Amino acid sequence: KSRLKFNKIQHGSVEEAFYEAIERRAIASAKKIIIISNSFRQPLFEYGARNEQLHTVYTGIDFNVIENTDKGFNNKLIISCVARLSPRKGHTHLLEALATIKPYLANVEVWIVGDGEMRKELEKQAKELDLACVQFKGERTDIPQILSRSHIFVLPTTNDNLPISVIEAMFAKQAIITTSCGGITEIISHFNTGLIVEPGDVPDLxxxxxxxxxxxxxxxxxxxNAKAYAEEHLTAKKMVEKIKNVYELEQ
Incomplete structure (x- = not known):
C-alpha cells in the first residue's frame, strides 16, 4: 500500500492563498458536497458552503471480523492501539497515562501497532518509564487477528476526524477509549459505544x-454496543446506499 507525500504549505503564503481560492471556487460550483462527519460543516461554511449542499455520509468498511471467544494472550488482558506513530495520534499521552497506573498493569500487555517517525522516540519513552508491558508490534497486515485478541482499544488522538481504526475496533467488539476530536463523538457515544476523554488529558485517560x-x-x-452500532451504521453497503441517495436527490 502506497501513500502520497505532500509538501507543507506555509501559513500565509502565496501557495496557501492559491489553494484556498481553488477550494472556494470548487465549493461554490458544487451542487452537493459529501462529508464524512458533521465536524466538517463549520469549516466549509467559512469557505462559503451552504447547509443544503452538505450531506454527511459516514465511512463504511467491510471488516473481516474474527470471532474469538478466547481473547487475551498468555492469560493477560490486552490493550491495543492501532495507529501511525506520529505526534497527532497521542501515543506519548498513552505512555504517560500507563506510567501512572502501574499497579493495575501486572496482568496486562499493551500492543502498539503501527510504524512512523516517532517509533524510536516512543520506544525510548516506554523504556524510560519502565513500561515492560508495552510491546511495539510495527506495521502489520493482520489487524483483524490482533483485534480478535484485544480487550481494550485506545486511540488518544489529538487531531483527527473519523479514524478508520476506531471503526475497525467497533466491528472487532472492543471496549474503546478515544478522544473528542473531529467527528469521533458522532459514532462513539460516551458510556454507550465507548469512553471519551479530552485530547491530552492524561489523568482522565x-x-x-x-x-x-x-x-x-x-x-x-x-x-x-460498539459492534451493534457499527453493523447497523458503518458498513460499506450502508455508505454506498447513502451516497446513492445523495445522487438521486439531483434527479
Whole structure:
C-alpha cells in the first residue's frame, strides 16, 4: 500500500492563498458536497458552503471480523492501539497515562501497532518509564487477528476526524477509549459505544483505562454496543446506499 507525500504549505503564503481560492471556487460550483462527519460543516461554511449542499455520509468498511471467544494472550488482558506513530495520534499521552497506573498493569500487555517517525522516540519513552508491558508490534497486515485478541482499544488522538481504526475496533467488539476530536463523538457515544476523554488529558485517560481494566461487565457492554452500532451504521453497503441517495436527490 502506497501513500502520497505532500509538501507543507506555509501559513500565509502565496501557495496557501492559491489553494484556498481553488477550494472556494470548487465549493461554490458544487451542487452537493459529501462529508464524512458533521465536524466538517463549520469549516466549509467559512469557505462559503451552504447547509443544503452538505450531506454527511459516514465511512463504511467491510471488516473481516474474527470471532474469538478466547481473547487475551498468555492469560493477560490486552490493550491495543492501532495507529501511525506520529505526534497527532497521542501515543506519548498513552505512555504517560500507563506510567501512572502501574499497579493495575501486572496482568496486562499493551500492543502498539503501527510504524512512523516517532517509533524510536516512543520506544525510548516506554523504556524510560519502565513500561515492560508495552510491546511495539510495527506495521502489520493482520489487524483483524490482533483485534480478535484485544480487550481494550485506545486511540488518544489529538487531531483527527473519523479514524478508520476506531471503526475497525467497533466491528472487532472492543471496549474503546478515544478522544473528542473531529467527528469521533458522532459514532462513539460516551458510556454507550465507548469512553471519551479530552485530547491530552492524561489523568482522565489513565482513569478510563483503569475503569475498563477492573470492570469486565463495562468492557463487555461497551464492546457489544460498539459492534451493534457499527453493523447497523458503518458498513460499506450502508455508505454506498447513502451516497446513492445523495445522487438521486439531483434527479
Amino acid at each position: 489513565a482513569a478510563k483505562i483503569v475503569m475498563l481494566l477492573v470492570s469486565a461487565s463495562l468492557r463487555t457492554r461497551l464492546a457489544n
